[in-house]
Amino acid sequence: MFQVQFITHFTDTIGYAESARIALEGGCRWIQLRMKDASDEEVETVARQVQAMCHDFGAYFVLDDRVELVKRLHADGVHLGKLDMPVDEARAYLGPEFIIGGTANTFDDIQRLHRAGADYIGCGPFRYTTTKKNLAPILGLEGYRRLLSQMEEHEINLPIVGIGGIGADNIADLKATGLNGIALSGSILRASDPVEEMKRIIELTQK
């Protein structure tokens, strides 16, 4: 099944926890709590709220970056980038029962994550986005096709989700590249009816 992961963000009217509720009500069953400029205490407060919501909806709950909090809350997992705790170190700390995702922009990144024992890869950015600062080089559809071909050639079968500026209009093309899923945020929160937009995107991914 083509996976859809929602990454929490905020707008003038929507806070982090509300953004997660919107995604859950719209049918998303994989929430990543990402609060880049918050203290551990602030994140823990929101994480407990979002974790309870995910439990009620039967959704996976993962945290961006904060490995110690994942263990303390017994979240389902963590997502780690190049500036975060290395995946193999996080695996040694968390153990086998946690989901550990890693960020890739190049095939070298993918090979490194595969060797380190990541459970899935978040690969991007697909295109320009304001949700994340300091973007890696934009990949586009051709970038995904090239990376997926290299993965097949090297028999790397890790689940890989696209991320970065993804909206409803991109779903069919992204699915056609062979990606296993997508992760997104802004296109949902900027919609006039964010819950309906989440429902629309979920429906498009199941076609």
Ligand SMILES: Cc1ncc(COP(=O)(O)OP(=O)(O)O)c(N)n1
């Ligand atoms: C699913 C997914 N893919 C990539 C990222 C980016 O993580 P990272 O490179 O650590 O950057 P920050 O999100 O920490 O700014 C992600 N969070 N989720």
Ligand SMILES: Cc1ncsc1CCOP(=O)(O)O
């Ligand atoms: C590329 C990237 N990496 C971490 S969050 C993010 C952006 C995802 O958000 P959006 O779907 O709003 O671009």
Ligand SMILES: [Mg+2]
């Ligand atoms: Mg990170």
